Amino acid sequence: MAKPPVLTTPDGRYIVVRGRLWRTANPGLAEDERVRLVAALMDGRRGVAAAKRNDDAAAEAAARSAVDAAKHGLGERGPVWWTDGAPDLNRHMARKTPYAEWFATTADAIKDEAK
Numbered sequence: 001m002a003k004p005p006v007l008t009t010p011d012g013r014y015i016v017v018r019g020r021l022w023r024t025a026n027p028g029l030a031e032d033e034r035v036r037l038v039a040a041l042m043d044g045r046r047g048v049a050a051a052k053r054n055d056d057a058a059a060e061a062a063a064r065s066a067v068d069a070a071k072h073g074l075g076e077r078g079p080v081w082w083t084d085g086a087p088d089l090n091r092h093m094a095r096k097t098p099y100a101e102w103f104a105t106t107a108d109a110i111k112d113e114a115k
Helices: 031-053 057-074 100-114
Strands: 014-017 020-023
Touching (some): 031 057
Antiparallel strands (some): 014 020
């Protein structure tokens, strides 16, 4: 089965996963910094998985902290990276936000393509 397309809001601030908005990384990051932070994020995620397999609560907490730090660095958590004063709608359902009309139209178009 093919992966569904990644929906990114028109302003590039969020992707939509199962109807929920998730903040994207700051597009203003230097490429080398973005690459470093993504690598740290992936290392942290692997660390969480390994700690869970080993039932190591301390290692899991440390790995989760590393994931959180990388996500903050990327701009996916913490203060928003945009400067126009728009609120952070992270984790909100797209249909209940100012993106509702765009989401409905886009989701309908994707459903039509799948037919």
